[in-house]
Amino acid sequence: MSKISCFVLLVMGLAFSHCANPGMQLRISDKGLNHANKVLKKVVENQVKALSLPNISGEEDIKGKLTYEVSKIKVEEYQIIDSSLTFVPNVGVQMNIINSKAIVDSTWSVKHWVIKATEKTAIEISGASIVVVFKISKTDTGSPLLSLHSCHADIQKVSIKSNKAIKLMQEKFEKGKLEDYVRELLNSKICSAVTEESKKWADFVNAFPVQHEIDQYTEIDYQLVNPPVFTDRYADVEMKGTFYALNHRTEPAFAPKPFTFSDAKDFMLACGVSDYALNTLSEAYFSANALKITFTEEQINHVLKELYGVSQNVSEARGSLRATKAPVVTLKPQNMTVELAGQIKIAFKEAEKHTSSEFTVDIASSISANMSISEENSKVTITGDLTLNSLALQVTSEDKTQASKFAEVEKSVKSFIETQFMAQLNGELKHGISFSNPNFIILNNLHFYTHEGFIQINTDIGRL
Ligand SMILES: *[C@@H]1O[C@H](CO)[C@@H](O)[C@H](O)[C@H]1NC(C)=O
Numbered sequence: 247m248s249k250i251s252c253f254v255l256l257v258m259g260l261a262f263s264h265c266a267n268p269g270m271q272l273r274i275s276d277k278g279l280n281h282a283n284k285v286l287k288k289v290v291e292n293q294v295k296a297l298s299l300p301n302i303s304g305e306e307d308i309k310g311k312l313t314y315e316v317s318k319i320k321v322e323e324y325q326i327i328d329s330s331l332t333f334v335p336n337v338g339v340q341m342n343i344i345n346s347k348a349i350v351d352s353t354w355s356v357k358h359w360v361i362k363a364t365e366k367t368a369i370e371i372s373g374a375s376i377v378v379v380f381k382i383s384k385t386d387t388g389s390p391l392l393s394l395h396s397c398h399a400d401i402q403k404v405s406i407k408s409n410k411a412i413k414l415m416q417e418k419f420e421k422g423k424l425e426d427y428v429r430e431l432l433n434s435k436i437c438s439a440v441t442e443e444s445k446k447w448a449d450f451v452n453a454f455p456v457q458h459e460i461d462q463y464t465e466i467d468y469q470l471v472n473p474p475v476f477t478d479r480y481a482d483v484e485m486k487g488t489f490y491a492l493n494h495r496t497e498p499a500f501a502p503k504p505f506t507f508s509d510a511k512d513f514m515l516a517c518g519v520s521d522y523a524l525n526t527l528s529e530a531y532f533s534a535n536a537l538k539i540t541f542t543e544e545q546i547n548h549v550l551k552e553l554y555g556v557s558q559n560v561s562e563a564r565g566s567l568r569a570t571k572a573p574v575v576t577l578k579p580q581n582m583t584v585e586l587a588g589q590i591k592i593a594f595k596e597a598e599k600h601t602s603s604e605f606t607v608d609i610a611s612s613i614s615a616n617m618s619i620s621e622e623n624s625k626v627t628i629t630g631d632l633t634l635n636s637l638a639l640q641v642t643s644e645d646k647t648q649a650s651k652f653a654e655v656e657k658s659v660k661s662f663i664e665t666q667f668m669a670q671l672n673g674e675l676k677h678g679i680s681f682s683n684p685n686f687i688i689l690n691n692l693h694f695y696t697h698e699g700f701i702q703i704n705t706d707i708g709r710l
């Protein structure tokens with residue numbers, strides 16, 4: 247639907263940016279929202295207790311003019327007994343505090359021709375329900391934009407614990423009427439307090455950073471490309487998901503294609519990462535000159551053994567591999583393929599002949615992996631099964647007299663990559679590469695899928 251409306255807008259020549267495809271996408275399900283509600287409950291309870299509330303003053307005609315001012319209003323206790331969070335289609339999120347209770351301390355100054363008193367008073371509030379709808383959209387710069395859409399408060403019962411001055415005031419009101427009066431007063435004040443408070447939340451959300459430095463080479467831009475989409479069962483957050491080299495920010499020459507999540511309703515969160523995002527990561531590392539490895543002595547000796555047999559005495563052997571183009575990632579169901587173009591340089595001395603040899607080997611290869619990610623004992627483990635689809639080599643050397651050795655070098659390097667190098671990588675991946683769960687979030691029940699054009703990770707969250 248949104249794609250159709252985007253198309254219509256595009257045809258009308260309006261709002262071009264509304265149709266940008268995301269490079270990454272998050273889906274938060276109602277299961278995720280239930281979990282967020284548990285976390286938010288504690289946050290709201292603490293926020294309410296930390297509220298600084300304005301004085302309330304007014305006057306009434308109760309057998310003569312009565313003026314009052316309520317000051318030093320402090321919520322001493324606040325407990326949410328029942329609450330929920332729900333999606334509001336096309337708008338955002340609704341926070342339902344279905345039942346809550348509070349004890350509010352305050353100082354009352356009352357002036358009437360029969361009373362003039364200032365007194366500390368405790369008010370017990372129960373059966374308080376508050377329904378607040380937050381609209382969530384996006385700013386021009388791609389940050390989330392939160393605003394208060396509506397607020398409705400209803401307090402069922404108020405009881406006033408008071409001393410003599412307020413008792414006198416209570417007597418001036420008809421029985422129970424003071425409580426009703428305070429209840430009405432509070433009902434009318436809660437939403438203005440919520441409005442004030444939500445401005446602070448909005449400032450916090452609107453200032454949410456949309457760029458993050460990943461390591462010494464790259465950063466990610468995950469600004470929202472479209473306003474979040476809310477249905478009654480989930481919310482989709484569409485992010486740019488572009489990686490850039492830290493000191494070399496150029497826009498990629500390719501754009502993300504649309505992608506659609508497969509079913510994830512049994513999980514709190516689904517995260518989609520497109521091949522676009524992975525390829526910008528690859529380009530970022532490439533332009534930051536980070537895609538190079540130096541072979542270990544053991545690895546280079548393996549090549550030389552292939553080349554000369556064990557008897558040959560070589561020294562000062564060096565070898566390295568660097569990418570000559572950014573690797574290209576293609577995602578297909580259960581198949582992630584990386585096309586690599588690189589260059590291997592090998593240099594060594596032949597002790598007996600007192601000569602140095604140097605070869606350059608250009609390689610073009612394609613490697614596929616069936617990857618999976620699992621989680622256990624707060625460790626996230628990546629495992630995979632690698633296949634070398636193709637490998638083409640071309641050997642050259644500055645030293646033209648070496649030309650007779652090219653075929654041999656090619657054979658040795660090929661054998662090294664096919665057996666030693668791939669076997670080592672495959673061994674590591676089969677064994678699994680583990681990361682400890684970040685300490686602020688615990689991913690439970692993690693599921694990983696490679697789809698056409700994107701990776702989908704479904705997960706529950708154990709702790710926030
Ligand atoms: C609230 O009332 C107290 C006591 O009367 C007074 O000291 C304080 O200045 C008032 N605060 C505001 C914001 O009017």
Ligand SMILES: *[C@@H]1O[C@H](CO)[C@@H](O)[C@H](O)[C@H]1NC(C)=O
Pocket residue numbers: 557559597
């Ligand atoms: C290799 O060369 C080193 C010195 O360059 C020498 O000490 C060693 O004996 C040689 N080994 C063989 C097997 O020729």
Ligand SMILES: *[C@@H]1O[C@H](CO)[C@@H](O)[C@H](O)[C@H]1NC(C)=O
Pocket residue numbers: 576578581582583614633635
């Ligand atoms: C994975 O995909 C690549 C092309 O994208 C293909 O060449 C390769 O054969 C596929 N591997 C498997 C195991 O399907």
Ligand SMILES: *[C@@H]1O[C@H](CO)[C@@H](O)[C@H](O)[C@H]1NC(C)=O
Pocket residue numbers: 580581616618
């Ligand atoms: C990929 O791995 C999964 C799970 O290990 C397996 O079921 C599936 O057959 C594998 N697919 C391919 C193409 O190897």
